[in-house]
Amino acid sequence: MTVSQTQPTEIARSSRQASASSPYLIKTQTKAITATGIKMVFQSGSERFQALKGIDLAVERGDIHLLMGPSGSGKTTLLSVLAGILTPTAGRVYLLGEEITCLSSAKLARFRAQNIGFIFQGFNLFPALTAAENVEVALSLKRIRGRAARHQAQILLEQVGLGAHAQRLGRELSGGQKQRVAIARALAGNPQLIMADEPTAALDSQNGHAIIELLRQLAKEGGCTVLMVTHDPRIQDVADRILYLEDGLLRRHNRI
Numbered sequence: 001m002t003v004s005q006t007q008p009t010e011i012a013r014s015s016r017q018a019s020a021s022s023p024y025l026i027k028t029q030t031k032a033i034t035a036t037g038i039k040m041v042f043q044s045g046s047e048r049f050q051a052l053k054g055i056d057l058a059v060e061r062g063d064i065h066l067l068m069g070p071s072g073s074g075k076t077t078l079l080s081v082l083a084g085i086l087t088p089t090a091g092r093v094y095l096l097g098e099e100i101t102c103l104s105s106a107k108l109a110r111f112r113a114q115n116i117g118f119i120f121q122g123f124n125l126f127p128a129l130t131a132a133e134n135v136e137v138a139l140s141l142k143r144i145r146g147r148a149a150r151h152q153a154q155i156l157l158e159q160v161g162l163g164a165h166a167q168r169l170g171r172e173l174s175g176g177q178k179q180r181v182a183i184a185r186a187l188a189g190n191p192q193l194i195m196a197d198e199p200t201a202a203l204d205s206q207n208g209h210a211i212i213e214l215l216r217q218l219a220k221e222g223g224c225t226v227l228m229v230t231h232d233p234r235i236q237d238v239a240d241r242i243l244y245l246e247d248g249l250l251r252r253h254n255r256i
Contacts, residue, residue, distance in 0.1 A: 031094070032193060032225035033059035033082060038091035040077055040248075051077045052088070053248040064219045064226040064238055069245035075229040076121070076197055078245065082227065083118050083195045084108050096192060113141040117186030119196035119228075123178040127171035131157055131181045134170055135188055142189035156184040161210060175202040183211060187218070194218065196228035200235065212238055 040052040051074045059065050067075045080086040082093055084100045093101050096115060100108055112118075117138075125134050135153035139145070144152060157166050160180040165173065173181065179202040186194060194215065200208040216238040218224040228235070236242065244251050 030061075031058045032061040032063070032096060033057070033227065034094040035082060036092050038078065038081055038093070039089045040074075040081060040086065041089045051248055052081070055091070055248075055250050057243065057250060059225060059227060060240070061225055062219055062223050063240040064215065064235075065228075066235060066239045066242045067227065067229045067245060068231065068242055069251075073245040074248040075245050079195055079197055079227065079229050083116055083193075084112050085118070114189075115191055116193045116195060117188065117191035119182050119186045119194070119199045121197040121201065121229075123175075123182045125170040125173075125178055125181055125185075128169065130167050130169055131162060131173065131177075131184075132166040134181055135185045138185045138188035144189060152188065153184075156187055157181070159187070159214060160184045161207060176204060176207060179203055180207065180211070183214075190222070190224075192224060194224055194226045194228075196226070196230075198230055198232075199228055200230065200232045208232070208234060 035055055035057050038052050038055040039050065042049045042051060055078060067079060069075055077086065081088045082095075084093070084095070084103075088101065091101070092099055095111070098111060100111060103111060126137065129137070132150065132153045135156055136145075136149045139149040139152055154163065154166055157163050157180075160183050162177060162180050162184065165177060168177075170178065170181070179199070183196075183199060186196070196215075199215070200211055203211060212235055215226050215228075215235075219226050219238075
């Protein structure tokens with residue numbers, strides 16, 4: 001299984017970032033992901049729940065980081081904040097040197113489309129579209145359409161072992177097959193960042209190992225940065241660092 005090399009993309013600096021002489025700006029631009037003081041509060045009526053209580057982290061480019069911890073610890077919330085899906089109550093997030101927490105909705109959507117591949121735990125496929133068409137939707141957001149999109153979608157599905165099922169409808173696929181389509185979709189357009197929520201949870205041993213190897217190749221041979229929520233001990237073998245969350249706090253992190 002081979003993975004095409006990711007081409008680095010120059011990211012324009014946000015006009016609201018610090019000046020180029022700022023040591024902090026230089027630090028954030030050398031990292032794939034930098035987060036400072038991340039807090040997230042959800043409110044329903046008079047009830048308030050603080051899911052994240054002040055998270056600081058940095059992820060090197062080309063590294064594989066795992067977010068681990070008990071259910072309800074804030075892993076998925078943190079991943080969604082770092083991907084720009086949720087806006088934090090407080091704190092800043094820098095991706096590839098760009099402060100995404102100060103971007104408008106339109107600019108943030110464009111940034112995500114061009115730079116982030118997100119693997120949802122619930123798959124989020126279109127059931128009435130084929131596996132290939134689901135991948136083509138992601139490619140169209142990157143302005144890859146027509147014959148080029150069909151060709152790339154087929155290649156991506158072959159990489160996750162679903163080349164023979166490219167024309168099957170989403171609703172006809174098993175849970176494991178849907179997960180692999182979701183992974184192929186996240187890889188569309190060679191994103192620089194892959195963020196994944198339990199990417200191997202629905203996969204058997206053989207397919208799980210194949211996807212882990214694919215993610216390893218993306219990081220170590222293609223220069224992609226991978227951050228994932230997981231309970232899968234198999235992935236620890238390819239991780240550079242494991243981050244442990246508990247009660248909305250980053251309790252410890254281990255370099256492998």
